[in-house]
Amino acid sequence: MQTLDRIALRDWPLPHADDASDKEDRGQVLVVAGSREIPGAALLSATAALRAGAGKLTIATAQSVAAGLALLMPEARVIGLPETPAGGLQPSGLAQLTTCAQQSSAVLIGPGLMDSEGSCEFIAGLLRHLGDVPVILDALAMDVLLQLPRFDQQVLLTPHAGEMAHLSGQSKEEVMAKGVVLAGDMCQKHNVVMALKGATTYIVSPEGAHWCHVSGNAGLGTSGSGDVLAGIMTGLAARGAPLPQAAAWGVLLHALAGQRLAERHGRVGFLAREILKEIPSVMRDI
Numbered sequence: 001m002q003t004l005d006r007i008a009l010r011d012w013p014l015p016h017a018d019d020a021s022d023k024e025d026r027g028q029v030l031v032v033a034g035s036r037e038i039p040g041a042a043l044l045s046a047t048a049a050l051r052a053g054a055g056k057l058t059i060a061t062a063q064s065v066a067a068g069l070a071l072l073m074p075e076a077r078v079i080g081l082p083e084t085p086a087g088g089l090q091p092s093g094l095a096q097l098t099t100c101a102q103q104s105s106a107v108l109i110g111p112g113l114m115d116s117e118g119s120c121e122f123i124a125g126l127l128r129h130l131g132d133v134p135v136i137l138d139a140l141a142m143d144v145l146l147q148l149p150r151f152d153q154q155v156l157l158t159p160h161a162g163e164m165a166h167l168s169g170q171s172k173e174e175v176m177a178k179g180v181v182l183a184g185d186m187c188q189k190h191n192v193v194m195a196l197k198g199a200t201t202y203i204v205s206p207e208g209a210h211w212c213h214v215s216g217n218a219g220l221g222t223s224g225s226g227d228v229l230a231g232i233m234t235g236l237a238a239r240g241a242p243l244p245q246a247a248a249w250g251v252l253l254h255a256l257a258g259q260r261l262a263e264r265h266g267r268v269g270f271l272a273r274e275i276l277k278e279i280p281s282v283m284r285d286i
Contacts, residue, residue, distance in 0.1 A: 001180075004203070004213040004252050009286050014249060015240035017053060026055030027105030027238030031231070032097070032126070032141075034061035034069065034112045035087045041112025041139070041227045043072055044272055048231025049108065050075060051279040052253070054238040058104070060097055062089065088115025089122040098129050106134045106237035106246075110141030111227040120144045127151070134237040134246075138230040142167060151191045154206070156243045158230050160197045180204065180212075193243040195233070197226065201251050205244045213251050217267070220258040224272030229254045232279060256282045 002008060017026060029049045034042030042061050050057055057076040061069055066080030079100070081093035101107060107130060113119045123144045127135065135155040137144065142157050145167055157167075161179065165172040168182050175182060176198075183194045183204040196202045203211040233250035237243060257278035261270040 001210040001212055004211050004248055006252070006256075006286050008211075009249060009252055012245060012248070014053075014236060014245070014283075017239070024055060026053055027235075027240065028056040028058070028103060029054045029234055029238045030058045030060065030097075030101055030104040030107045031111075031234070032060045032089075032107065032109040032113075032123075033227075034059070034065055035114040036062055036064045036083070037087060037114060038112035039065040039069060040224065042069055044224045044227040044276070045108055045111040045138070045231035045234070046073060046076060047276050048228045048279065049106075049235035049238065051276050052232045052235030052239075052250070052283070053280075054105075054235040058100055060093075060100075062087065084115050084118035086115035086118060088113065088118035090118065091122045091125055094122065094125045094129070097126060101126060101129055101133065102131065104133055104238075105240075106136070106234050108136045108138065108230055108234040110136075110138035111230055113140045116140055116143045120147060124148065127153075127155075134243055136230055136234045136237065136243075136246075138226065139163075145186075145190060145192075148190075150189070154191055154193060154243060156193045156195065156233060156237075156247055158195050158197060158226065158233070158247075160226065164196055180210065184208070184210070193247060195229075195247045195251060197229070203244060203247045203251065209244060211244075211248050213255060215255050215258075217255060217258045217262055219262050219266075219268045219270050220255070220275075222268075222270070222272055225254075225258075225275065228272050228275045252286075253279055253282050256286075
């Protein structure tokens with residue numbers, strides 16, 4: 001198992017952003033996220049994708065919050081989707097996303113979504129339209145794993161221990177004790193790359209590659225932090241990084257950004273939105 005640190009990533013460089021390139025060359029991100037109760041998750045993850053270097057951004061979100069997000073995120077095209085009574089995404093909204101999804105360089109689905117049953121029907125339908133587009137499933141969107149025996153395309157999952165317990169049917173204590181083994185089994189069974197998040201984060205691919213990163217930064221355990229991490233990974237994937245590389249770089253960029261904030265403000269109390277501004281300079285330094 002390889003340890004993730006600055007040296008490891010310097011030997012695994014990201015696709016180069018040439019000075020002559022334009023926004024099309026750095027990839028187009030589609031973020032399917034947010035709901036009437038958790039609109040900020042879409043804002044955090046979408047901003048993180050741009051901070052990681054993606055060139056273009058589309059946000060697909062619940063109709064009830066689309067106008068507000070469009071004002072908060074002037075860099076993005078925002079698509080409002082019909083909602084279920086429980087606040088999820090109606091499958092009838094798929095027609096609005098098909099063309100955009102197929103033209104995307106990477107797609108993030110999940111931050112801030114509600115109504116697992118309704119939204120998972122929407123997510124399963126969207127996956128069928130994506131072909132080989134890299135996909136990152138976060139938060140509630142990972143529940144689609146319980147309905148699909150195996151993904152046709154390789155996707156990246158980002159569970160913490162509680163979510164992993166839900167997905168695997170094991171207890172949280174079992175996940176904490178043997179999480180990397182469970183992750184390896186699930187990656188092979190379902191054709192997924194996984195970033196199993198925690199104080200020690202494990203990244204596992206279906207081919208059997210393993211990486212780990214020990215954080216020790218309590219401040220990153222804060223509301224919205226996971227949305228930022230998922231967005232970073234998606235932005236890197238849009239630039240052309242394979243999913244294992246996008247996961248590895250995303251985990252370390254997120255951790256080092258949190259470390260900088262802890263040094264300035266203290267171990268706890270900084271906000272997920274404050275991580276965003278640190279990402280480009282941390283990436284530059286690596």
